[in-house]
Amino acid sequence: MTMEDMTSATWAPLSNAKFNRTIIERGVNLKDVACLPISLGWFGKKEENRRLIKVQCYSMEDTANFYMRPIEGLTVLLDMDTKEVVEVSDTGRSIPIPKATNTDYRFSEQKLQQDLNSVNPISIEQPKGPSFVIEDEHLVKWANWEFHLKPDTRAGVVVSRAKVRDLESGVLRDVMYKGFTSELFVPYMDPTDAWYFKTYMDAGEYGFGLQAMPLDPLNDCPRNAYYMDGVFAAGDGVPYVRSNMVCVFERYTGDIGWRHAESPITGMEIKEVRPKVTLVVRMAASVANYDYIVDWEFQTDGLIRIKVGLSGILMVKGTAYENMNQVEGQENLFGTLLSENVIGVIHDHYITFYLDMDIDGSDNSFVNVNIKRQETSPGESPRKSYLKAVRNVAKTEKDAQIQLKLYDPSEFHVINPTKKTRVGNPVGYKVVPGGTAASLLDHEDPPQKRGAFTNNQIWVTQYNRSEQWAGGLFVYQSHGEDTLDVWSERDRPIENKDIVVWYTLGFHHIPCQEDFPIMPTVSSSFDLKPVNFFESNPILRAPPYFEKDLPVCRPAYSA
Amino acid sequence: MTMEDMTSATWAPLSNAKFNRTIIERGVNLKDVACLPISLGWFGKKEENRRLIKVQCYSMEDTANFYMRPIEGLTVLLDMDTKEVVEVSDTGRSIPIPKATNTDYRFSEQKLQQDLNSVNPISIEQPKGPSFVIEDEHLVKWANWEFHLKPDTRAGVVVSRAKVRDLESGVLRDVMYKGFTSELFVPYMDPTDAWYFKTYMDAGEYGFGLQAMPLDPLNDCPRNAYYMDGVFAAGDGVPYVRSNMVCVFERYTGDIGWRHAESPITGMEIKEVRPKVTLVVRMAASVANYDYIVDWEFQTDGLIRIKVGLSGILMVKGTAYENMNQVEGQENLFGTLLSENVIGVIHDHYITFYLDMDIDGSDNSFVNVNIKRQETSPGESPRKSYLKAVRNVAKTEKDAQIQLKLYDPSEFHVINPTKKTRVGNPVGYKVVPGGTAASLLDHEDPPQKRGAFTNNQIWVTQYNRSEQWAGGLFVYQSHGEDTLDVWSERDRPIENKDIVVWYTLGFHHIPCQEDFPIMPTVSSSFDLKPVNFFESNPILRAPPYFEKDLPVCRPAYSA
The missing domain is CATH 2.70.98.20 (Copper amine oxidase, catalytic domain)
Structure with missing residues (x-):
């Protein structure tokens, strides 16, 4: 896959009405959807003769770590070349999207707390510069x-x-x-x-x-x-x-x-x-x-x-x-x-x-x-x-x-x-x-x-x-x-x-x-x-x- | 074993005439002999009811690394308490003692040579001191x-x-x-x-x-x-x-x-x-x-x-x-x-x-x-x-x-x-x-x-x-x-x-x-x-x- 294959695949599902409907019905704003292009391997005839990819999505509401907020069971099968949605599989509707609480890992988002991990600065130093x-x-x-x-x-x-x-x-x-x-x-x-x-x-x-x-x-x-x-x-x-x-x-x-x-x-x-x-x-x-x-x-x-x-x-x-x-x-x-x-x-x-x-x-x-x-x-x-x-x-x-x-x-x-x-x-x-x-x-x-x-x-x-x-x-x-x-x-x-x-x-x-x-x-x-x-x-x-x-x-x- | 058991065992063979004779006959000066106290395990009745140890020796002539100069096949069985020599096994007389050449590892003994390993000084530094x-x-x-x-x-x-x-x-x-x-x-x-x-x-x-x-x-x-x-x-x-x-x-x-x-x-x-x-x-x-x-x-x-x-x-x-x-x-x-x-x-x-x-x-x-x-x-x-x-x-x-x-x-x-x-x-x-x-x-x-x-x-x-x-x-x-x-x-x-x-x-x-x-x-x-x-x-x-x-x-x- 090229980078272009991958990035364009992540947006393609949004052009599909069925996809958008299930996203909204699951209570997710379309603007909060983050999707991943997932290589689908090969399991038989179905995947032959065209370049296919699967896309699954997450909610990035209230966290940069959208990976922890899967929209479970929703899988979009795409034609990688035409971006055509071949199939939408939508099975996990009863599964809630996990909360955003405690998922963000960015330093800027951490609550202030006495930091028990802090150690005095320690570093590898080589002031004459590298030897290579x-x-x-x-x-x-x-x-x-x-x-x-x-x-x-x-x-x-x-x-x-x-x-x-x-x-x-x-x-x-x-x-x-x-x-x-x-x-x-x-x-x-x-x-x-x-x-x-x-x-x-x-x-x-x-x-x-x-x-x-x-x-x-x-x-x-x-x-x-x-x-x-x-x-x-x-x-x-x-x-x-x-x-x-x-x-x-x-x-x-x-x-x-x-x-x-x-x-x-x-x-x-x-x-x-x-x-x-x-x-x-x-x-x-x-x-x-x-x-x-x-x-x-x-x-x-x-x-x-x-x-x-x-x-x-x-x-x-x-x-x-x-x-x-x-x-x-x-x-x-x-x-x-x-x-x-x-x-x-x-x-x-x-x-x-x-x-x-x-x-x-x-x-x-x-x-x-x-x-x-x-x-x-x-x-x-x-x-x-x-x-x-x-x-x-x-x-x-x-x-x-x-x-x-x-x-x-x-x-x-x-x-x-x-x-x-x-x-x-x-x-x-x-x-x-x-x-x-x-x-x-x-x-x-x-x-x-x-x-x-x-x-x-x-x-x-x-x-x-x-x-x-x-x-x-x-x-x-x-x-x-x-x-x-x-x-x-x-x-x-x-x-x-x-x-x-x-x-x-x-x-x-x-x-x-x-x-x-x-x-x-x-x-x-x-x-x-x-x-x-x-x-x-x-x-x-x-x-x-x-x-x-x-x-x-x-x-x-x-x- | 105590340290005293071990160190005294290393000297004990030198009181045995047969041991000294074989050392000299192998061309080693008695002053160059370094011996090690070797635990002998247990292999049957022979090792029972008394504290025994085996001693093997090396030539430290021309090297601090005597370990590389074994006097092969010479094993002294000692009573660890009395220091009595129980048995001298002397089998490897035809085996030469390896040369001292290139065995010393001390920095002070290394020949000068352009040092291909030298790298610019590099160190772990922590100038505010340890955190523990x-x-x-x-x-x-x-x-x-x-x-x-x-x-x-x-x-x-x-x-x-x-x-x-x-x-x-x-x-x-x-x-x-x-x-x-x-x-x-x-x-x-x-x-x-x-x-x-x-x-x-x-x-x-x-x-x-x-x-x-x-x-x-x-x-x-x-x-x-x-x-x-x-x-x-x-x-x-x-x-x-x-x-x-x-x-x-x-x-x-x-x-x-x-x-x-x-x-x-x-x-x-x-x-x-x-x-x-x-x-x-x-x-x-x-x-x-x-x-x-x-x-x-x-x-x-x-x-x-x-x-x-x-x-x-x-x-x-x-x-x-x-x-x-x-x-x-x-x-x-x-x-x-x-x-x-x-x-x-x-x-x-x-x-x-x-x-x-x-x-x-x-x-x-x-x-x-x-x-x-x-x-x-x-x-x-x-x-x-x-x-x-x-x-x-x-x-x-x-x-x-x-x-x-x-x-x-x-x-x-x-x-x-x-x-x-x-x-x-x-x-x-x-x-x-x-x-x-x-x-x-x-x-x-x-x-x-x-x-x-x-x-x-x-x-x-x-x-x-x-x-x-x-x-x-x-x-x-x-x-x-x-x-x-x-x-x-x-x-x-x-x-x-x-x-x-x-x-x-x-x-x-x-x-x-x-x-x-x-x-x-x-x-x-x-x-x-x-x-x-x-x-x-x-x-x-x-x-x-x-x-x-x-x-x-x-x-x-x-x-």
Whole structure:
């Protein structure tokens, strides 16, 4: 969809008499109606051969947070090209529109109150300025890293040609040819008429970069951040600037790069600690109600952490219930009663990353280093068991369809099979999952077919320039015929080839009252981490902090 | 063990002629020998009825990092009380002692080199000082939190009576009566003679707090940190002060508490972002070679994050191999060749936390909120499936023996069944696992019997004042007869009772060359997070940052 498709869809229902009548009959002024363009997925013949979209509306009377005031059960099916109203489904008339009370989140609207959260000003300060340079507006050089950064309408941010300098040889070494958010899949867990189709694919349908608004200096990124604009084409081809779309900043969090103190046991007087300073690239996409914060964080020890934060506003459902004591027995609300007449519907978030790793060159292999219990033979040892690492090189794509298992764990290495360290280990990086979730929908469910790239958490494919978007190049109303799942089933050879690793970060979200009226950020991450890539700890020689080097600060005048 | 047990054990072998002879024959000067006291676990009758310990030694010639120079295969079995040498096992004479080259990690020993890691000074600054107060030396009051902090020889740090202020009512509400590191389990994965017994339980055997050395200001904790001493009793009962054992600091990392920008779709001019400021309590224990960094981080949104970082130095094994090309076929090295003659042996780390939750009072219930696929009935919906949340209240302890499953996920709520929110949800907190690992050893393996508290990732027990240490009160040479596993098998009622939640954070560690000669920090965490505890987002009214409030900083004079 173009931005023009989306914005014009939000106004189109107002030209329909039936729509206007039901709005007025529900007691809402037409001037207070705010509508959202909702991609409708694909569930069969009905959605074929024309560009359709669904529109649902909210009352914005007395609040900027109209998302909390759904006009429940009213769904308009539109032809996206002609703006013709194809169908108005109007089922929830008995459901009241939730009140505006306590829904506004703007600072200007908060009642005065002794603020228990106030803390003395605290800030990341770097008065000599940043240590990175950005050449040609896009090539970031920081510490031992170099990479190219590109705002992108679909992916948000593309990080490419990431290279890290080897401190032993001084050589810049390839790590990743290109990495980006390839697709999102956000299925809601309510099969009823006004909800079943909510199974968003935010990158391919809405444009993850298209929805990235200018960042808020000091709040979205710390004071020492540099901002980068995006330059995009509008629907009519005219270029426009999305200012401050991406920020880049160095970060010191008080975390420790490495440390060792000799323990009291040895009595040696040694204490060596190195602070950790990193470089963060951030963007935040506001896909209507939801806000996604995507960080690429580069560490001097070679690690890249990719973190996704979720904030913003829930997509909620109106209900007649005001209290859980009105709910009988086993009735399924499809979510949590968050406030009177407001249900936060259960949903998942999957964010699938494209990671074209190039470890010291483009031809790499994927190794599943399986951690397996080995029982000892009778008499071999007082131990009955131990764990060993069994290396399995993936020959073809099906060997690298990975579902993570706590009780059958592995490390996932991308190695260069032709390059060894001094002592003979293949150089590599590993994908290190963090907290995550797996899609549990039926594989034959239409949304899961379209989102089949979430059937595994890790996939590895042979590089193919037409396979960049995990849900397919054309996702809107797609049937799931051009997904990562389909490509991987071709089972091409991937040993010592130019390969792409795909990692999906997932969240199950059962809303809770703390998510009302706006959600505290929840985040999770995964890492790309050197594994026998360097000969030894690459930050061994990093200096500690000394008091004499740190900034001299005083409180602000006005404080 | 007392510190005196440990330190005297390290010297005792030098009184043994056979030991001294083999040291000299291996080409090591007796003055260069550094030895470690190694708890020997329990593997049968042999270790019964006397306090035994094993001692292994290293050469500290030409390096402070003697851990990288093992005298392989030499194990001395000592009587800990009499210091009598019971047995000298001397098997690895053909294995050379690895060279000292490139092993020293001290800043003073680093060769001058253009430092590619150097960045302009960056720091967390808070020139008006911290926003917390510490009353009676131990009661921390910060923002909406209050809790008591106690350094402890066994647990390290004990956080107790943690309460959070409800911003609606102004009332301080109970969250956690007591939380601490109850036990660690660190089994090495090598069944051979000099290694099989290395299955440490660092809290109960060595004293997690006893091994916590003074923190390094500016490097272990940022400049704005406050330090707290520990006061402990030595083996002879005489008190001593462990200065700067714990630090407390406010942290701003550039992360976002919550945000929403209206998307281009709606065109509304709204951008509201709140920075996240937290309070961190930190200690670092150096259990001989390894360093554990334990953080308790308090957020104003009510979340408590417990994070464990691993750094320090690997326990390595000497080998005749200098390159992997010398290793034949399927030979099992039990680890990774890290440098010439040095193998980093595979091992696990488990850190088990005691969490006596008191959600608005001591009597709570544990609810497994299972996320289950529900297939729709034919004709019910265009969707074939969706996920629903099924609440199962644990009646007894066996109902709450939880192994985490990606494909059968749950949320784990501790609720107060007698207290409901305005709209009727039970108030609660949830345990949110992050990246973790499970022990895969045979349950009948002696170390796993002693470490049986790692058989599940979550357990819930009825409070019992004698059940605080997951591996048992007396862990040294224990047989596994007094563990959390044994207590839980009693299957006591836990519904609406004073209950204790146990969470185990795990790591599998296959060493890599980057871990040589000292390891970059690896960390993981889990959260205690409010779930319908508050009526709504408790940080809704938190203010954003304004430029006028932030510090004014300049570079240091000397910089």
